[in-house]
Amino acid sequence: MTWSFPVGRLFGSELRVHATFLLLLLWIGAEAWLTGGATAAAENVAFILVLFACVVAHEYGHALMARRYGIATPDITLLPIGGLARLERMPERPGQEIAVALAGPAVNVLVWALLVLVLGAGSDVGRLAAIEDPGSDFWGRVAAVNLFLVAFNLVPAFPMDGGRVFRALLALRLGRVRATRIAATAGQVLAFVFGFLGLTGGSPILILIAIFVFVAAQAEASEVALRDVARTVGVRAAMITRFETLPETASLADAAEALIRTTQVEFPVLDGGGRLAGFLTRQALVRALAEGRRTGPIAPAITRNVPVVAITARLDAALEAMHRAAAPAVAVAAPGGRIVGYVTAANVGEFLVVADR
Numbered sequence: 001m002t003w004s005f006p007v008g009r010l011f012g013s014e015l016r017v018h019a020t021f022l023l024l025l026l027w028i029g030a031e032a033w034l035t036g037g038a039t040a041a042a043e044n045v046a047f048i049l050v051l052f053a054c055v056v057a058h059e060y061g062h063a064l065m066a067r068r069y070g071i072a073t074p075d076i077t078l079l080p081i082g083g084l085a086r087l088e089r090m091p092e093r094p095g096q097e098i099a100v101a102l103a104g105p106a107v108n109v110l111v112w113a114l115l116v117l118v119l120g121a122g123s124d125v126g127r128l129a130a131i132e133d134p135g136s137d138f139w140g141r142v143a144a145v146n147l148f149l150v151a152f153n154l155v156p157a158f159p160m161d162g163g164r165v166f167r168a169l170l171a172l173r174l175g176r177v178r179a180t181r182i183a184a185t186a187g188q189v190l191a192f193v194f195g196f197l198g199l200t201g202g203s204p205i206l207i208l209i210a211i212f213v214f215v216a217a218q219a220e221a222s223e224v225a226l227r228d229v230a231r232t233v234g235v236r237a238a239m240i241t242r243f244e245t246l247p248e249t250a251s252l253a254d255a256a257e258a259l260i261r262t263t264q265v266e267f268p269v270l271d272g273g274g275r276l277a278g279f280l281t282r283q284a285l286v287r288a289l290a291e292g293r294r295t296g297p298i299a300p301a302i303t304r305n306v307p308v309v310a311i312t313a314r315l316d317a318a319l320e321a322m323h324r325a326a327a328p329a330v331a332v333a334a335p336g337g338r339i340v341g342y343v344t345a346a347n348v349g350e351f352l353v354v355a356d357r
C-alpha cells in the first residue's frame with residue numbers, strides 16, 4: 001500500500017503504518033491539548049496507541065491462524081480506521097475461511113478477558129459511551145473498546161470478519177461468486193447506513209468507515225469474480241503480446257523515449273542472452289529521471305523480482321505468482337525461455353470487462 005511506512009517485523013509479517021494514521025494521532029493529541037492541556041493530550045495519544053495495539057493483535061490473530069493453513073501474511077498495515085492484514089491468499093475452503101475470520105475477534109475477547117479478570121478493569125459495557133472521556137478509567141475503556149471491536153467485526157457484511165463467515169456459510173450452498181456478491185451487497189447497504197449516520201451525526205470517522213466499507217466490499221466482489229474467470233482460462237488468453245522490450249544496458253533517455261513512443265507503462269527488460277532481467281515501470285523511470293542524469297543506465301531502476309510463468313499456465317496461477325511477489329507484472333515464457341507476453345493488473349481488468357462469461 002502506498003503512503004505507508006514499515007515500522008518492524010513480527011511473526012514473519014512486516015508491520016506498516018499508513019501516513020494518515022500519524023495524522024490521526026496528531027489530530028487527537030492537538031485537540032486534547034487545546035481543551036485539556038499536556039496531560040490530557042498524552043493520555044489520549046496513549047489511549048489511541050493501546051487501542052491500535054489491540055487492533056494489531058486482532059490482525060495477528062488472522063495472520064497466525066492463516067499460517068496454520070500454510071498461508072503467509074507478508075504485511076499488516078495500520079490505517080486510522082483499523083488494521084489490514086494482507087494475506088498471500090484467502091483460504092477457499094469454507095471451514096478454514098471461518099477459522100481465519102474468527103481468529104481476529106477471538107483475540108479481542110482474550111484481551112478483554114485478561115483486562116477484566118487479571119487486571120480487574122471495569123467490565124461495564126456502558127463505558128463505551130464514555131470512550132472519548134479522558135477522565136474515566138483507562139483500562140476499563142480499553143476493555144470496552146475490545147468488546148466493541150468484537151461486535152463491529154462480527155457484523156455479517158463484507159469486508160468485516162462476520163462478512164467472511166457469512167460468505168463462507170452461503171458458499172456451502174450457493175457457490176463462492178454468488179455468496180460473495182450477496183455478502184458484498186450487505187456490506188454496501190451497511191456502508192450507506194454508516195454514511196447516513198455519519199452525515200447526520202456529524203462524525204467524520206463514521207463517514208470514513210462508510211467509504212472504506214463500500215470500496216472494500218466492491219473490491220472483494222470483483223476480485224472473487226475475477227478469480228472465478230481466471231481459474232478457467234489460460235494465461236495465453238489474457239496476456240499482452242504486442243510490446244517493446246528494453247535491453248538491460250539501455251539508458252534512462254532510451255527508456256523515456258520508449259515511454260513516449262508506445263502506450264506501454266511498463267517494459268520487460270532483457271539481459272544479453274534475451275532472458276528476462278526484470279521490468280521497468282513508468283513510476284520507477286520517472287523517479288530515476290528526477291534523481292539522475294538522463295544518460296545514466298536503467299539498471300538501478302529495474303524491478304527484479306518479476307515472476308515468469310510458462311505459456312501453458314492458467315491465469316489464476318499467474319495472478320497468484322504476481323500477487324505473492326508483489327510484482328508489477330508477470331512475464332510469460334515460451335518453452336525455450338523466450339518472453340512472449342506479460343500480464344499486468346490493468347490488462348487483466350480489461351480482460352475481465354470483455355471476457356465472454
Ligand SMILES: [Zn+2]
Nearest residue numbers: 104105153161
Ligand atoms: Zn478482522
